[in-house]
Amino acid sequence: MDKKDIEAQLxxxxxxxxxxxxxxxxxxVSYLQKKTVxxxxxxxxxxxxxxxxxxEKGLGSKLPECVIGCPPWWTEVERHALLDAAKLAGVNVARxxxxxxxxxxxxxxxxxxxxxxxxxxxxxxVGHSNTNVAVVNFxxxxxxxxxxxxxxxxxxxxxxxxxxxTILEKYFASYILKKYNLDVMxxxxxxxxxxxxCEKVKTRLTANxxxxxxxxxMMDGKDVSGSINRKDFEEAAVPVLEAILQPIKxxxxxxxxxxxxxKTIELVGGTTRIPCVKRALSKFLGQxxxxxxxxxxxxxxxxxxxxxxxxxxxRTRSYQVEDISPHPIEVSWGPVNKSPNAGDRAxxxxxxxxxxxxxxxxxxxxxxDFQLTVKYADPSVPTPLIGQYIIKGFPKKIEGxxxxxxxxxxxxxxxxxxxxxxxx
Numbered sequence: 195m196d197k198k199d200i201e202a203q204l205x206x207x208x209x210x211x212x213x214x215x216x217x218x219x220x221x222x223v224s225y226l227q228k229k230t231v232x233x234x235x236x237x238x239x240x241x242x243x244x245x246x247x248x249x250e251k252g253l254g255s256k257l258p259e260c261v262i263g264c265p266p267w268w269t270e271v272e273r274h275a276l277l278d279a280a281k282l283a284g285v286n287v288a289r290x291x292x293x294x295x296x297x298x299x300x301x302x303x304x305x306x307x308x309x310x311x312x313x314x315x316x317x318x319x320v321g322h323s324n325t326n327v328a329v330v331n332f333x334x335x336x337x338x339x340x341x342x343x344x345x346x347x348x349x350x351x352x353x354x355x356x357x358x359x360t361i362l363e364k365y366f367a368s369y370i371l372k373k374y375n376l377d378v379m380x381x382x383x384x385x386x387x388x389x390x391x392c393e394k395v396k397t398r399l400t401a402n403x404x405x406x407x408x409x410x411x412m413m414d415g416k417d418v419s420g421s422i423n424r425k426d427f428e429e430a431a432v433p434v435l436e437a438i439l440q441p442i443k444x445x446x447x448x449x450x451x452x453x454x455x456x457k458t459i460e461l462v463g464g465t466t467r468i469p470c471v472k473r474a475l476s477k478f479l480g481q482x483x484x485x486x487x488x489x490x491x492x493x494x495x496x497x498x499x500x501x502x503x504x505x506x507x508x509r510t511r512s513y514q515v516e517d518i519s520p521h522p523i524e525v526s527w528g529p530v531n532k533s534p535n536a537g538d539r540a541x542x543x544x545x546x547x548x549x550x551x552x553x554x555x556x557x558x559x560x561x562x563d564f565q566l567t568v569k570y571a572d573p574s575v576p577t578p579l580i581g582q583y584i585i586k587g588f589p590k591k592i593e594g595x596x597x598x599x600x601x602x603x604x605x606x607x608x609x610x611x612x613x614x615x616x617x618x
Contacts, residue, residue, distance in 0.1 A: 239282035294328035296496030307334040313457035320465040341514025348441035
């Protein structure tokens with residue numbers, strides 16, 4: 195409950211956040227006329243159950259498997275939680291795919307390249323609660339052999355459309371308090387009304403210079419009204435615009451490329467419709483931006499394409515998809531029952547390591563059981579520990595004789611890490 199990543203989400207929730215009977219936080223809601231606490235995994239499972247039912251109604255048959263998208267910065271904690279939610283919903287997950295990779299697949303599947311050619315593109319996805327950027331190389335060899343390779347990704351967690359909504363909420367909450375003496379942020383229902391109407395104002399500001407704000411029975415039976423102009427909104431949004439640019443800078447630095455090196459820079463996500471976002475991106479990158487991908491549906495279309503590729507029921511174009519994991523992973527080893535931060539260490543999977551991937555570490559001089567700790571070597575990851583393993587069961591040798599041990603570490607296509615095998 196005291197972790198910074200959880201606290202950062204609290205202002206965006208309209209339900210009380212409480213402790214649950216599990217390691218997860220709980221959301222307190224009214225369910226069947228009584229207060230009930232659900233975990234985020236259970237809420238996600240409910241959503242997946244609804245989506246599965248809708249899909250099965252449309253198909254007229256059972257849904258055998260699906261592909262689910264997630265932000266590229268998600269760690270093993272979030273990915274495991276997503277798989278748990280899918281299991282609760284009775285959904286078989288064929289693959290978890292990074293959303294930026296799905297967008298690139300939607301773009302690249304119909305890209306017409308000449309033989310023995312390639313091009314590099316940047317994808318900027320400014321969604322509701324995150325901004326994700328990916329640099330992707332598309333290639334074609336002789337014949338019909340073609341595909342795509344993700345070079346790097348970068349993200350601004352928590353920066354997206356809701357950041358602009360928050361600006362409007364603070365503006366109108368202050369305005370209502372000053373003019374009507376109503377503290378709409380103090381109660382759940384007025385706060386929800388404020389959020390809902392600010393979303394409408396944000397949408398209308400895309401095409402209008404001045405937008406009215408009118409809500410009946412906002413609080414204590416009072417109606418409120420006001421307005422905001424686009425200039426004031428954009429001035430207040432400068433810090434958000436600067437935050438959106440950060441992952442773009444990071445992606446260009448990681449890929450070693452400038453804006454001029456990209457064949458195209460594609461904008462995706464509903465927030466890219468905001469005029470000041472378009473201007474800020476165009477000014478920073480210094481070139482015309484492209485909108486070949488559907489701002490709202492590109493990610494979903496890419497996930498559908500990947501599902502069709504994995505299915506035996508569909509015939510699709512042969513297309514290779516090479517993805518990466520953005521977080522470096524290190525392994526440390528030492529005596530059993532020692533701290534996860536103790537002992538020697540080495541980075542096994544580097545930043546932007548291709549997935550799936552298998553690495554082997556050889557320990558040439560083991561004489562007794564030892565502990566292996568796997569964790570993210572990225573200070574931005576809030577929960578770095580992935581797992582701890584005890585390597586034991588050495589073959590009987592002459593007393594004191596050293597044993598050569600080879601440990602295999604695997605990162606799956608879903609970004610899940612494991613130790614599938616140990617040889618001695």
